[in-house]
Amino acid sequence: AQSVSQHNHHVILSEAASLELGCNYSYGGTVNLFWYVQYPGQHLQLLLKYFSGDPLVKGIKGFEAEFIKSKFSFNLRKPSVQWSDTAEYFCAVNEKGADRGSTLGRLYFGRGTQLTVWP
Amino acid sequence: NAGVTQTPKFQVLKTGQSMTLQCAQDMNHNSMYWYRQDPGMGLRLIYYSASEGTTDKGEVPNGYNVSRLNKREFSLRLESAAPSQTSVYFCASSRDREQYGYTFGSGTRLTVV
Numbered sequence: 001a002q003s004v005s006q007h008n009h010h011v012i013l014s015e016a017a018s019l020e021l022g023c024n025y026s027y028g029g030t031v032n033l034f035w036y037v038q039y040p041g042q043h044l045q046l047l048l049k050y051f052s053g054d055p056l057v058k059g060i061k062g063f064e065a066e067f068i069k070s071k072f073s074f075n076l077r078k079p080s081v082q083w084s085d086t087a088e089y090f091c092a093v094n095e096k097g098a099d100r101g102s103t104l105g106r107l108y109f110g111r112g113t114q115l116t117v118w119p
Numbered sequence: 120n121a122g123v124t125q126t127p128k129f130q131v132l133k134t135g136q137s138m139t140l141q142c143a144q145d146m147n148h149n150s151m152y153w154y155r156q157d158p159g160m161g162l163r164l165i166y167y168s169a170s171e172g173t174t175d176k177g178e179v180p181n182g183y184n185v186s187r188l189n190k191r192e193f194s195l196r197l198e199s200a201a202p203s204q205t206s207v208y209f210c211a212s213s214r215d216r217e218q219y220g221y222t223f224g225s226g227t228r229l230t231v232v
Binding site for chain 2: 009034036042043044045046049090092106107109110111112
């Protein structure tokens with residue numbers, strides 16, 4: 001089974017600061033990678049995803065992530081955060097080409113990183 | 120709006136009571152999932168259903184049962200609630216192809232006293 005590590009449990013930034021949230025996964029094969037965001041009191045929403053191609057992926061609200069295969073990493077970045085970015089961020093991975101009977105579509109989630117942005 | 124609908128949004132149970140959490144999706148997705156979310160633990164998979172008529176255990180299935188009633192609906196049942204089941208429960212669905220992510224419901228906040 002996969003494991004997904006998010007090294008930062010809680011990140012506190014001031015508005016306009018730059019953000020980078022780390023995500024590493026354990027699977028040695030080919031993967032699809034996702035970042036989800038959960039605003040306070042809401043459900044998880046897809047922020048961005050990587051399937052193939054350009055390892056630098058751009059998502060909504062100015063977020064981007066870079067897939068570095070050699071490091072098994074998919075770090076989330078934003079050049080200048082806003083107060084409205086305060087939320088919990090989850091990295092998730094699934095295996096490309098997984099056997100349909102066992103791990104079909106199944107996402108493995110990290111434990112999440114709480115981002116607090118002070119105005 | 121299309122998506123995943125969960126009911127109820129909030130519930131308080133006494134230890135030993137039973138209840139069923141309902142989930143329905145209108146996106147014609149084959150796969151559906153139940154997760155629980157606890158502080159510092161992220162999302163943990165309880166059960167999933169790859170297609171109508173099939174269900175499989177996830178990471179934390181003990182104390183729960185599920186029913187995939189039809190393609191749209193996937194319910195989660197707590198037969199005898201325990202305080203350890205106090206959590207936020209999310210239902211999700213996905214298309215067959217593995218490269219698609221999930222669409223999540225808005226969650227059920229369950230407290231067992």
